[in-house]
Amino acid sequence: MAEPPPELVQQLYSTPPDRFVAARDAAVADARRAGDPATARQIARLRRPTVAAWLVNLLAIRRPELVADLVQFADAMRSAQRELRGPRLRELSGQRRAVVAALVAEARRLAAGEPGAPSAGKLPLAEVEATLNAALSDTGVAEQVQAGRLLRAASYAGFGEVPRPQLRLVTGEEEAEEERPARRDTGRAPAQRLPGGDRVAERAAQAERAAERAARAERARQRRALERELTKARTEQARAESELADAAEAERDGVAALDDIENELAELERRRAVAEQELSRAKLARRGAERALTAARRRTGEVEAAVEALDAEEGAAGRGGGEAD
DSSP, X not given: OOOOOHHHHHHXXXXXXXXXXXXXXXXXXXXXXXXOHHHHXXXXXXXXXXXXXXXXXXXXXXOXXXXXXXXHHXXXXXXXXXXXXXXXXXXXXXXXXXXXXXXXXXHHHHHHTSTTOOOGGGOOHHHHHHHHHHHHHOHHHHHHHHHTOOOSOOOOOSOOSSOOOOOOOOOHHHHHHHHHHHHHHHOOOOOOOOOHHHHHXXXXXXXXXXXXXXXXXXXXXXXXXHHHHHHHHHXXXXXXXXXXXXXXXXXXXXXXXXXXXXXXXXXXXXXXXXXXXXXXXHHHHHHHHHHHHHHHHHHHHHHHHXXXXXXXXXXXXXXXXHHHO
């Protein structure tokens, strides 16, 4: 049977639940257009996860190394439980809360970067925490979490999947009673043996030493991881400080440029006001000159008319004198 492409499944299960159905239907349509109805049917069978399950899937898909560390941590806890390593169990129990809290915080951070994700106040982080705690105690839940295809949140009722071994304290008296028949049958002196309580104490001491070695190795691993994280954080801090310095310098340059532009604008405004005043005076002068020209033209016309009239009178007078002679 055809299986949907793993990258498509990861894409769908990292999509916020409110957009899951639309994204799945679009993928089904694409598969049908590509002539692959079997894959289309498989995609259509994918079910929408709850918001809590989506957050856990987001962790598994975007930060698989963290979920792998969680599974490894769960194996260490189960191993310590099977071997009844009390100090190791106490140490791991203390670490368990920190591990789960860190994963919940990472899930919240990843959700904040997803378009269409619920707001931080609406994220069911308590269900995410319960699911991660269940994964620490139940291998089946851990496998589902690591697959990144969880459909709903999980919880753990407190009954371990690995049954505790039945223990019985063997005392020296019980061992002596078991040995007596053999001694009577053989007639030989009994071999020197450590009392049963001493053997239990020796085994407990050996387990304690092994647990301490494992704890030292775990602390060393954590220290190396923290040192890598510290180096990375310091590098990022240096880069951020450099970017901040560049941004501050750019801001100062921008402020200076803006000040220059504002000064230029103020100067232009002043020059504009002066030019407007000069233009107003020029308009007044032009209107005065136009009035003067009109008056001069009118006077010129009047004088020209008077001259023409005088010329006409003189011409008439000349013609009259000639007729008299």
